[in-house]
Amino acid sequence: MSSITRSNGATEKNLLDADLTNLIIGRAIEVHNHLGPGLLESVYETCLVHELTTAGLSVERQKLLPVRYKSLSLQDGLRIDVLVEGRVIVELKCVEKLMPVHDAQLYTYLKLSGVKTGLLINFFTKVLRDGIKRIVC
Structure with missing residues (x-):
């Protein structure tokens, strides 16, 4: 893996999408191993975001996704x-x-x-790998 330097001087790993999803899955497993199943989604989200930012990744949480219909744009869509x-x-x-x-x-x-790659992660499962789907469009 090569490193790139951002204009603000921060350095991050230049990962392929497959490598990036594997890293995300590994951090999700770390969270699940520590907390186990049964908590609120928001708890897992907070902990996963912490793991990913600690790994030096750029992360946006609860990012608004506008819905566009013809000339109409719903800014609070999703x-x-x-x-x-x-x-x-x-x-x-x-x-x-x-x-x-x-x-x-x-x-x-x-x-x-x-975006072309997505992960669906279900933290309710006993073994987290059983609750993960990788989707590529």
């Missing part, structure tokens, strides 16, 4: 749980089972944002 490096949308859930509606939600966010 909110992305976590956007990492402007390249991966992370949608967090704490549900008994991921359903097709959750996949559809992430697909919609990817389509509307132009």
Whole structure:
């Protein structure tokens, strides 16, 4: 992995999307191993954002995603749980089972944002790997 330097002097790793999603998954597993299942989604979100920023990644939390319809723009349309490096949308859930509606939600966010890669992470599962879906458009 190569490093790039931002104009503000900060350095970050230049990761491929697959490497970046693997890093995000690893940090999510770290959070899940420490906290276990059963907490509120917002708790996992706060802890995951902490892990990702500690890793030196650029993270936006609860990012507004406007919905555009013809000439109408709904600025408060949708909110992305976590956007990492402007390249991966992370949608967090704490549900008994991921359903097709959750996949559809992430697909919609990817389509509307132009981001190509997304992760759907369900923290309610006993083993976190069983609750992770990677979606690439």
